[in-house]
Amino acid sequence: MKLIHCLLLCFAVMLSACESLVTVVSQDKLPDTEAKLVVQAFLNPQAARTTVIVTESAPLFGTSPDRGNVIKNAIVKLSDGTKEVTLSFDSAGASYGIDKARFAIVAGKTYSLSVSDGQRSIQATCVVPAKQVIVKSFVIDTIFSNNGFLIDTSLTVKMSWQDIAGEANYYRLRAYLELEYTHGEGNSVETFRERRVRNRFNVDWDRTIGRNDYQSDANLDGAILTSPLGTFELPETITYDFGTGKKFVVRPKNKIVSITFDLYNADEAYFKYHRSLQLRNNENPFSEPSLIFTNINGGLGCFSAYNIGTRIYKP
Numbered sequence: 001m002k003l004i005h006c007l008l009l010c011f012a013v014m015l016s017a018c019e020s021l022v023t024v025v026s027q028d029k030l031p032d033t034e035a036k037l038v039v040q041a042f043l044n045p046q047a048a049r050t051t052v053i054v055t056e057s058a059p060l061f062g063t064s065p066d067r068g069n070v071i072k073n074a075i076v077k078l079s080d081g082t083k084e085v086t087l088s089f090d091s092a093g094a095s096y097g098i099d100k101a102r103f104a105i106v107a108g109k110t111y112s113l114s115v116s117d118g119q120r121s122i123q124a125t126c127v128v129p130a131k132q133v134i135v136k137s138f139v140i141d142t143i144f145s146n147n148g149f150l151i152d153t154s155l156t157v158k159m160s161w162q163d164i165a166g167e168a169n170y171y172r173l174r175a176y177l178e179l180e181y182t183h184g185e186g187n188s189v190e191t192f193r194e195r196r197v198r199n200r201f202n203v204d205w206d207r208t209i210g211r212n213d214y215q216s217d218a219n220l221d222g223a224i225l226t227s228p229l230g231t232f233e234l235p236e237t238i239t240y241d242f243g244t245g246k247k248f249v250v251r252p253k254n255k256i257v258s259i260t261f262d263l264y265n266a267d268e269a270y271f272k273y274h275r276s277l278q279l280r281n282n283e284n285p286f287s288e289p290s291l292i293f294t295n296i297n298g299g300l301g302c303f304s305a306y307n308i309g310t311r312i313y314k315p
Helices: 002-020 268-280
Strands: 037-043 049-056 075-079 084-090 095-099 110-116 121-127 137-146 151-162 170-185 193-202 214-216 224-226 230-233 238-241 247-250 255-266 300-313
Touching: 037 110, 037 121, 049 075, 049 110, 121 300, 137 255, 137 300, 151 170, 151 255, 170 230, 170 238, 170 247, 170 268, 214 268, 255 268, 268 300
Parallel strands: 037 300
Antiparallel strands: 037 049, 049 095, 075 084, 075 110, 084 095, 110 121, 137 151, 151 224, 151 230, 170 193, 170 214, 170 255, 238 247, 255 300
């Protein structure tokens, strides 16, 4: 009986110890929860239209705003130091914008951005990189795999370029495949048909080998830089069976129309912002959370620029 009393006493002590670990924090000691303006704007001389996305951050506590947090009533102004323009809101794109014909982005120039919704305001500046960098060489290859059930075909690419010597540079790599192929259409034997189509595919970069599609020339000034391996998954042979005993086998007969290699010569803010997004979206559940880079005074987000060098391969 004494043993039972001792066990109950120990259990009560343990419960009181657990309760003591919970600390109630007063409301006035909690961090500021006010939503801030969030701006995303990336200038480049090649774009037909300059776009600025204005949203607001979700509060730390409480209910998040609806409709994607888009701010529709902001005053958004862009200036090159000589000319200032006010951007109009485009409801279809949920963003503010202005056409190149009305306000061109010029390489080497400094731009300032101001945004206000009547209660909050932000400011930011950036310089458009003056130089374009063109891909110097590239390698295109095909990979076939057959696991006994499925034959898979992929197109791989790698590219290299000469770093601009004597200055800090930041790059982003992109590639697009323009492909013509055959696919099936219809939902019955009577309506089924084959049709040739043309679509654009984005490259999928391999980020597991140390290289990245965002690179800097740190300790590599003036060197030849290389991309990670990029992969395009090609359409496969598909068998259509509508349950009538008649099957249709559609072979894609893939034909490469072109491969476009885009090399962004970006400013430091563009590089840091997108790298921080990559780190934040890291699928490793054991990694520590990382902060998203911002260069917006009075708010969050990024106002930065890049200059695109393009090389197109046509078979």
